[in-house]
Amino acid sequence: xxxxxxxxxxxxxxxxxxxxxxxxxxxxxxxxxxxxxxxxxxxxxxxxxxxxxxxxxxxxxxxxxxxxxxxxxxxxxxxxxxxxxxxxxxxxxxxxxxxxxxxxxxxxxxxxxxxxxxxxxxxxxxxxxxxxxxxxxxxxxxxxxxxxxxxxxxxxxxxxxxxxxxxxxxxxxxxxxxxxxxxxxxxxxxxxxxxxxxxxxxxxxxxxxxxx
Amino acid sequence: xxxxxxxxxxxxxxxxxxxxxxxxxxxxxxxxxxxxxxxxxxxxxxxxxxxxxxxxxxxxxxxxxxxxxxxxxxxxxxxxxxxxxxxxxxxxxxxxxxxxxxxxxxxxxxxxxxxxxxxxxxxxxxxxxxxxxxxxxxxxxxxxxxxxxxxxxxxxxxxxxxxxxxxxxxxxxxxxxxxxxxx
Numbered sequence: 005x006x007x008x009x010x011x012x013x014x015x016x017x018x019x020x021x022x023x024x025x026x027x028x029x030x031x032x033x034x035x036x037x038x039x040x041x042x043x044x045x046x047x048x049x050x051x052x053x054x055x056x057x058x059x060x061x062x063x064x065x066x067x068x069x070x071x072x073x074x075x076x077x078x079x080x081x082x083x084x085x086x087x088x089x090x091x092x093x094x095x096x097x098x099x100x101x102x103x104x105x106x107x108x109x110x111x112x113x114x115x116x117x118x119x120x121x122x123x124x125x126x127x128x129x130x131x132x133x134x135x136x137x138x139x140x141x142x143x144x145x146x147x148x149x150x151x152x153x154x155x156x157x158x159x160x161x162x163x164x165x166x167x168x169x170x171x172x173x174x175x176x177x178x179x180x181x182x183x184x185x186x187x188x189x190x191x192x193x194x195x196x197x198x199x200x201x202x203x204x205x206x207x208x209x210x211x212x213x214x215x216x
Numbered sequence: 217x218x219x220x221x222x223x224x225x226x227x228x229x230x231x232x233x234x235x236x237x238x239x240x241x242x243x244x245x246x247x248x249x250x251x252x253x254x255x256x257x258x259x260x261x262x263x264x265x266x267x268x269x270x271x272x273x274x275x276x277x278x279x280x281x282x283x284x285x286x287x288x289x290x291x292x293x294x295x296x297x298x299x300x301x302x303x304x305x306x307x308x309x310x311x312x313x314x315x316x317x318x319x320x321x322x323x324x325x326x327x328x329x330x331x332x333x334x335x336x337x338x339x340x341x342x343x344x345x346x347x348x349x350x351x352x353x354x355x356x357x358x359x360x361x362x363x364x365x366x367x368x369x370x371x372x373x374x375x376x377x378x379x380x381x382x383x384x385x386x387x388x389x390x391x392x393x394x395x396x397x398x399x
Binding site: 007026084154 | 231237240244280288290337395
């Protein structure tokens with residue numbers, strides 16, 4: 005095939021591309037992913053029965069998780085485009101984590117040492133560690149589907165950010181079920197599981213996001 | 217022809233707004249630059265020129281089908297360069313070459329070499345199209361090869377206009393995947 009013929013073909017009936025298409029597609033995938041996370045949580049775990057008692061902590065957990073979602077989504081929009089060397093400082097990604105870890109440290113420091121074990125490990129740390137990545141599978145698949153349609157060139161980073169966004173929306177979903185109400189618990193286990201999802205995403209990225 | 221970032225970006229933006237002539241001109245300019253860029257890289261890796269045009273064409277399709285991943289507020293040249301480099305690395309990986317010596321260099325490299333010579337790849341468009349699902353093939357045939365409008369193509373294929381658009385876009389992406397697999 006002659007390159008001129010290819011160009012003639014590609015240059016025939018060129019459809020306009022609207023400005024925000026990339027942001028809309030990825031934004032929609034994150035929203036649908038969040039919906040899927042809540043759906044999975046309702047089906048598999050159910051909302052915590054003591055909602056009237058725990059709503060303050062529920063609010064905190066959702067606030068933290070969605071804070072991560074918002075910050076990570078901004079990065080995801082960046083890495084869905086070809087990497088032209090313009091990076092957003094990675095420190096911004098750490099802000100929601102720092103924002104939860106500081107008050108968690110204060111609450112730990114102001115509590116007697118005898119309570120620490122319970123505050124950190126809670127009742128269900130293992131359930132939290134397992135459930136959030138399980139809930140994250142569907143949102144991850146939806147977000148990867150969207151990012152594949154763009155043009156990521158740093159596939160490890162793009163996969164990691166897809167994992168981070170998926171992990172954070174599923175953490176927000178899991179929060180509706182989780183009955184461990186302590187700041188150190190959220191700071192440690194929510195962060196750790198979201199980090200786990202990020203690592204898994206980074207490892208899967210090169211395989212799942214490769215495009216031709 | 218000394219066409220630089222400003223002109224190329226203007227053509228790209230016009231193409232994104234639906235200007236087919238501008239888009240075609242952009243792809244012509246870029247094909248020469250891509251050819252020069254890939255030729256330099258492949259020579260350095262002691263590879264023959266036979267695959268050069270394949271790579272140029274794959275990069276052109278990628279630029280076309282991933283246009284929506286370009287941010288109009290950013291310069292165009294680094295964006296094209298990033299895609300060209302991605303396609304080069306992907307190509308080398310496919311052909312099991314060593315990746316150690318793909319150097320990271322300035323985006324200016326894409327603009328540095330211009331090469332209008334050459335221009336036939338090993339790919340055969342008809343053979344490739346025949347491997348596509350029927351819907352995609354007929355959509356590309358009508359809209360991209362015969363030049364029918366989307367509305368006319370929809371009438372002929374008996375589908376909706378949006379289905380035709382989706383099939384053209386998916387078909388081009390599938391075409392790129394087939395080209396990559398042929399090697």
